[in-house]
Amino acid sequence: xxxxxxxxxxxxxxxxxxxxxxxxxxxxxxxxxxxxxxxxxxxxxxxxxxxxxxxxxxxxxxxxxxxxxxxxxxxxxxxxxxxxxxxxxxxxxxxxxxxxxxxxxxxxxxxxxxxxxxxxxxxxxxxxxxxxxxxxxxxxxxxxxxxxxxxxxxxxxxxxxxxxxxxxxxxxxxxxxxxxxxxxxxxxxxxxxxxxxxxxxxxxxxxxxxxxxxxxxxxxxxxxxxxxxxxxxxxxxxxxxxxxxxxxxxxxxxxxxxxxxxxxxxxxxxxxxxxxxxxxxxxxxxxxxxxxxxxxxxxxxxxxxxxxxxxxxxxxxxxxxxxxxxxxxxxxxxxxxxxxxxxxxxxxxxxxx
Numbered sequence: 127x128x129x130x131x132x133x134x135x136x137x138x139x140x141x142x143x144x145x146x147x148x149x150x151x152x153x154x155x156x157x158x159x160x161x162x163x164x165x166x167x168x169x170x171x172x173x174x175x176x177x178x179x180x181x182x183x184x185x186x187x188x189x190x191x192x193x194x195x196x197x198x199x200x201x202x203x204x205x206x207x208x209x210x211x212x213x214x215x216x217x218x219x220x221x222x223x224x225x226x227x228x229x230x231x232x233x234x235x236x237x238x239x240x241x242x243x244x245x246x247x248x249x250x251x252x253x254x255x256x257x258x259x260x261x262x263x264x265x266x267x268x269x270x271x272x273x274x275x276x277x278x279x280x281x282x283x284x285x286x287x288x289x290x291x292x293x294x295x296x297x298x299x300x301x302x303x304x305x306x307x308x309x310x311x312x313x314x315x316x317x318x319x320x321x322x323x324x325x326x327x328x329x330x331x332x333x334x335x336x337x338x339x340x341x342x343x344x345x346x347x348x349x350x351x352x353x354x355x356x357x358x359x360x361x362x363x364x365x366x367x368x369x370x371x372x373x374x375x376x377x378x379x380x381x382x383x384x385x386x387x388x389x390x391x392x393x394x395x396x397x398x399x400x401x402x403x404x405x406x407x408x409x410x411x412x413x414x415x416x417x418x419x420x421x422x423x424x425x426x427x428x429x430x431x432x433x434x435x436x437x438x439x440x441x442x443x444x445x446x447x448x449x450x451x452x453x454x455x456x457x458x459x460x461x462x463x464x465x466x467x468x469x470x471x472x473x474x475x476x477x478x479x
Contacts, residue, residue: 172474173294174467175281177305177345189313191466198235199458208469209238212269217243219275224432225297229272232464260287268292269472278302293471301335307431308341310463314456315386318427323350328380330412331390331439332361338431339390343369356380360401377412384422388429389414392439405438415441427452
């Protein structure tokens with residue numbers, strides 16, 4: 127009995143040590159925090175709208191926390207109580223299955239009350255302004271709001287109408303940014319290549335309209351990656367070189383000796399605007415398959431944010447080849463990364479304590 131009491135005291139001391147080392151973050155029950163014990167960093171960020179202003183310490187803590195939460199996804203009962211009593215609202219003005227479902231599962235696995243705000247049947251269709259919507263979210267008692275919108279900049283406008291204690295996450299705004307996708311892409315890359323400095327990544331496809339590409343550019347530059355963009359000139363203006371990346375209009379130049387190739391979804395609606403001659407022509411020049419990646423590194427890895435146009439930007443055989451493809455891992459890692467973000471952001475600020 128005495129030994130049992132000593133073990134409980136020792137465990138309590140370890141919990142106190144953990145809380146002190148990760149400031150402003152409450153201790154979640156039944157989660158292995160060994161990784162978080164390595165951190166001595168005060169997390170104060172309350173919202174995530176862009177990857178441009180993320181600090182390296184913040185990036186590290188998000189990824190380490192996601193690694194901790196990833197273990198939950200392997201359990202029979204995938205639920206822990208850190209966000210019990212917290213309200214998370216998915217506010218999607220654009221159709222989405224993958225991202226919305228990922229956030230919904232992330233919140234539910236952390237025991238939050240998650241509500242999907244259906245814009246198509248809401249007062250927005252009746253002329254409600256963004257400011258009115260913000261007031262509705264406040265009165266509903268939201269602790270976190272995840273927003274996706276077809277227009278760039280809308281999450282930043284909504285942030286002006288919300289009080290600081292409500293966390294706001296940008297789940298994609300037009301062609302501007304998609305920060306959580308970039309973070310889950312980074313997490314997936316680092317599982318294979320722990321040190322990404324000077325690693326070559328080629329981002330292939332419709333870069334002009336890609337919020338995923340932009341968020342990844344801002345994020346991966348912070349880690350010192352060698353970033354190469356590739357696509358037809360109509361979908362990749364030369365001006366992208368002003369971002370400090372390499373621009374190619376020839377696939378071989380972009381993927382030669384690449385460590386990682388990220389394939390972007392070709393938004394097929396672009397074809398009707400005359401930006402590409404045909405889907406077959408695009409596939410011939412920029413579609414990825416086993417033959418084309420032979421000039422990349424032997425251990426090259428393939429990513430795709432989804433949904434895929436099989437046979438257009440990537441062949442089915444390559445997408446399903448687990449020797450190269452990390453596409454399925456991106457999906458599962460997306461839940462873990464979004465769990466980490468909800469947890470860190472909701473409990474971030476002393477104002478929320």
